[in-house]
Amino acid sequence: MTLAIVAISLSIFWVLKMNETIRQLLNRRSIRKFTDDEVCAEHLNYMLNAARQAPNSVNGQQISLVKPRILLESYAMFGQYDEAAVKKGVEEYESILRQWWDTKGMVDMPSYKLSTEKYYIQ
Template identity: 35%
Template sequence: MNDTISQLLNHRSIRRFTDQPVTEEQLNLIVSCAQMASTSSNVQAYSVIAVTEPELKRELATLAGNQAYVEQCSVFLVWCADLYRLQQVTAPHLVDQPSYEDSMENLIVATTDVALAAQNAAVAAESMGLGIVYIGGVRNHIAEVSDLLGLPELVYPVFGMCVGYPDQDTSLRPRLPVDAVLHRNIYSKEQIVEQVKAYDETTKQYMLERTMGKNDTPWSKTMANRLAQPNRLHMKEFLLSKGFMNK
C-alpha cells in the first residue's frame, strides 16, 4: 500500500461542491497530467473544453438531464474524441493519398484515448484535494451539446467531468469482486455468475444503508433494468452525421 494506491482505492463521485474556485494553475496541471496518459501510436486524438461561464454551464446542466452539479461545480470539463485535428494537420502531407481518419478503428482509438486521458485527470484532481464526477448525460442531447460548444466534424463529446472542492463526504460504492473481472489465461464463464451472486448480496446491503431501508435492489437487477431501456439510440446516427465510421 502507498499513497497512490490508497487514493485510487478511495475514489468516490462528488456531486456537491463549495464555492472555492479551481485555479488556472490547477486546471493546467490537471490537463498536463491527462496528456501523459497512454495514447495509441501517439495520435493524442482528444480535446477537452473547460467550461466556466455560468450561463453555458447552466445550459449544459439542462441538456445533461438537469444535473445541478454541472452548473454548481467550479469547472466543467467536456472530454471529446477528436479526429478533426488529425485530419487537418495531416492533409498537407497526404496530398492525393487516401486517408482513413473516418474509420471505425480510429473512432475506437479516439474514444479510448480520451477515456485514458480523463482518468489521469481525475486522479490528478483528487490528489489536489478536488472532487470529480463523470457526466455521461452530455450524450443525452449530444447534437445540441456539440452545437453549443462549436464542435466541428470528427469531434464528439464522450462525457463531461465536474471538478471542484468537495462539499460532501460520500461513502464508497462497492465494486465487483476481483475474481468477477480477473480471468487467468482464458475467460472463465463459470466464475462470473457465482461472483455476481455474492456481489448482489453486498450491493443489497449497500443500498439499504444508503436509502435508509427504502431500497434493496441488487446490482444484477439494476443492470437488467438499465439494459431494458432504449438508452441514447440516437448515438449511431449522430456519429455518422459527424463523419465517423465511414470506413
C-alpha cells in the first residue's frame, strides 16, 4: 500500500469516527458582528460556564464580563487621559502614602510616583 493511499484511508477513517464535539471545534468561526440586544441571564451563564471549562495553558485564560455598556465605552477612553491630571493625582497619592507609611514605621517603601510614572507618564 502506498503512503498516499494510507493517508487517504486514515483521513476517511478519522472523518467517519469524528464525534460531534470535534466536528464543532474544527468548524468554529469568530463572528464580530454585534447588536444592542440584551443577552438573557440564562444564556450568559451558559456561555460563561462553557468559556471557563475551555482548555487553556496553566489557567492563563481570563474572562471579563462588562456590564452595563456605559462601562465598556469608558474602557475605550482608558488610553486617553490628561497627563497633567495624572501627575497631580500621583503626587497627591504619594504624599498620602508617605504619611501612612511613616505612621506605620515603613520607611523603606519604594516611591509610588516613580513606579507609576514609569508606566503612564512619558
